[in-house]
Amino acid sequence: MELLASLTVAVLVTCGVYLALRARTFPVAVGLALLSYAVNLFLFFTGRLASGVPPLAGRTAVAADPLPQALVLTAIVIGFGMTAFVVILALRARGELGNDHVDGRGGKP
């Protein structure tokens, strides 16, 4: 399960970085969204991987750590808000600069 988890994060980060380095704002926004998914999964996994374990100490031999889940929740909310902001900003840049290049030049007007 550890291998699958780390591979998922790795693939998401790779795609995210590749897209974030593109020259158009839309792929960049998607890349940032993928990066934030990868980060959320990563945070979730820092609580160690286990299934069917209650988040209460003392009931069973191992207890799940509830804190990463709380952190992920915060990170999801913030990441979602930020992605929405980037999309709106990209649209506004498209309108003001006349094209969707990240530097506001090149491409067709």
Next chain:
Amino acid sequence: MNHWIIVPLLLPLLAGMVNLLLVRRGHRPQRLVSLLATVGLLGVEIHLLRLADTAGIAVYRLGNWAAPFGIVLVLDRLSALMLLTTGVVALGSLLFAINGDDRLGPDFHVLFPLQLFGINGAFLTGDLFNLFVFFEILLIASYCLALHGGGPVRIRAGLHYVVLNLIGSSLFLIAIGTLYGVTGTLNMADLAVQVVASAPEQATLLRAGALLLLVVFGLKAALPPLHPWLPALYSGVVAPVAALFAIMTKVGVYAILRIYTLVFSRQGPAPDVAADWLLPMALLTLSVGAMGVLASRRLRVLVAYLVVVSVGTLLTGIAQFNVKGVAAALYYLPHTTLVTAGLFLLADLIAAQRGESSDAFSAGPPLVQPNQLGVLFFFGAVAATGLPPLSGFIGKLLLLQSVEPERTTWFWGVVLVGGLAGLVALSRAGTRLFWDTEGEVVIRTAAAGPGRLVPVTLLLLMIVAMTVCAAPISRYAEAAALQLLTPRGYIAAVLFPEQQP
């Protein structure tokens, strides 16, 4: 518990919310609320500074949950100093903004207090994840403030700024996750204990987490190669916003200082993680900033590069991790923040009077008020380059004295040449802007009224105050540095409050 500690968070948050309700009532009530909140904040911050200086480290437990399970706010000398600097810059910037710049967009008075909320929170929190949250709050507010007034230049610079900082936030979360995975805690004081106690085989993970954090803070503080967003953004935004942003890079510097003195100290499996990196980075920042200052063709870009230079200068002091170096940096920090904020406002006044030439270093129409602006510019330039008799000179002198003898050659060379570059560039800028004139005064109406001159003068007069009160301020800075470099006191105050006197 002293409830004053949470006021720097509650007051701007409340002001922002009230202003949100007042959006439809026009700008007058909003201005009043912002002004009252900022002045009140300044008063509270002066009180907190005195508290931090006399009563030691004060801890505020939210909901009275004991650390490390609850979230804490911690007020020590460094936090109090940063809060007060923010307060002064914010007041100057707001006084300037209420002359009309706040009406370029509808939401200035909502965002401005929220920006202060984020900045103050970042300075006060004692929890690494909360530091991330407050970073996000101040970033969201700064994204919107950066776009205040609109226009393609701001949109383009703003887009770069937002994308870079979103990637920075992802790296911040990865670093937090890594450290949490190793230590099982996010409270900074508890982290410091757990990092020292962690097993030697965890050293690589700890180092990775620590250096990832350095990348994030380096992005906020604009260390090369992560600096190009800064000149583009700061030279394009509305003047009062640029003045307020002068404190934003210092948030990165603050985080570096806090994390690498407290959490990653000299003991444990990963000692001195950042020390090897910081000094070369600082000297590089200083050099790149100095080159940018020399190469600028517009006053606002020049001042933006002065911000980069100031970050480099601060970090050269901090990177030594000794009392003298950190104390010198802490004395220099308020000085350089106030000067760059004042110069951003002044550049706007100069640009407004030169018609189409704006703030470019080319021949243009003479200024409407060459004497008033000239005196202010001369004063600001002397302060920014660190010439005697102003506090920049004292700060740089303290900095140069703090270097260990074996490093002197490089260190003195870079710091002094950086200062010289600033001097050359600012003299050239002054000559061009004030003396290289052609034609007639174009825009008589652009004369700056007292409403705009007073905040600039106020910010620059604080430099005089810092020079006159150099002895008490440097004593305070030294005490703050000593407090930072002996983290045992901080850890004890947060984790073992019952043992405190």
